[in-house]
Amino acid sequence: MRRAWLLGAAAGAAIVAGAVGFFMIQRSPMHAYVIATDDPARNAAGETLYARHCASCHGGNLEGQPNWRQRLASGRLPAPPQDASGHSWHHPDRDLFGIAKNGLGPYAPAGYESDMPAFGQSLNDDEIESILAFIKSRWPADIRARQQAINEQANP
Numbered sequence: 001m002r003r004a005w006l007l008g009a010a011a012g013a014a015i016v017a018g019a020v021g022f023f024m025i026q027r028s029p030m031h032a033y034v035i036a037t038d039d040p041a042r043n044a045a046g047e048t049l050y051a052r053h054c055a056s057c058h059g060g061n062l063e064g065q066p067n068w069r070q071r072l073a074s075g076r077l078p079a080p081p082q083d084a085s086g087h088s089w090h091h092p093d094r095d096l097f098g099i100a101k102n103g104l105g106p107y108a109p110a111g112y113e114s115d116m117p118a119f120g121q122s123l124n125d126d127e128i129e130s131i132l133a134f135i136k137s138r139w140p141a142d143i144r145a146r147q148q149a150i151n152e153q154a155n156p
Contacts, residue, residue, distance in 0.1 A: 033094040034151050035129050037137040037144065046134030049127050053119065058082050062138055076113055082135045089139055089147040092154035093132065100128045 037043065051060070057079035058064055064081030071077055080086045088096060099107055103118035119128060136144060 033092070033097065033155065034148075035093045035097070035132045035136060037133050039133065042130050043134045043137045045127075046130035046132070046137075049123070050131045050134050053123065054082070054131060057115070062086075062135060074113075076115055079115070082138075084139050084143045088135065089143050090150065092151045094154060096132055097125075097128060100132065101125070 050058075059079075059081065062081055062083035064083075064086055065078035068078040068080045068086075080088070082088050091099075095107060099116065100123075101118065101120040104112070104114040104116045105118075108114065123131075136147070139147070
């Protein structure tokens with residue numbers, strides 16, 4: 001009887017530990033999430049991927065489309081710059097990653113339409129992070145520091 005109880009308790013503990021571990025893995029991309037910019041090889045890979053997947057809209061020098069704050073005839077906004085003159089650095093890395101992977105929909109007001117595609121089917125997580133590392137590496141030190149403070153607030 002006691003042995004059966006111990007086996008049952010051990011099995012229950014294993015199930016709980018497994019569920020907690022699974023939950024933490026599922027949450028990890030959105031919590032305590034910071035993309036480092038100190039790996040030159042990763043930044044170079046990100047630059048190549050950016051040129052292939054992002055530059056056609058956000059510009060070869062991260063400059064964005066002209067008049068990016070003025071709505072197009074479609075009612076949508078042009079692609080914003082990804083350099084320091086844009087607003088990407090105002091967001092924590094977890095949101096930048098989510099937007100690149102899933103599109104703007106989950107991060108925009110209801111009904112907001114955007115031409116920003118979701119890259120989750122065409123790029124893996126490491127490729128998306130490499131692109132973001134490249135973009136962030138091009139920001140001036142003071143902008144990177146300000147964005148890091150935003151990350152710290154978003155990652156309690």
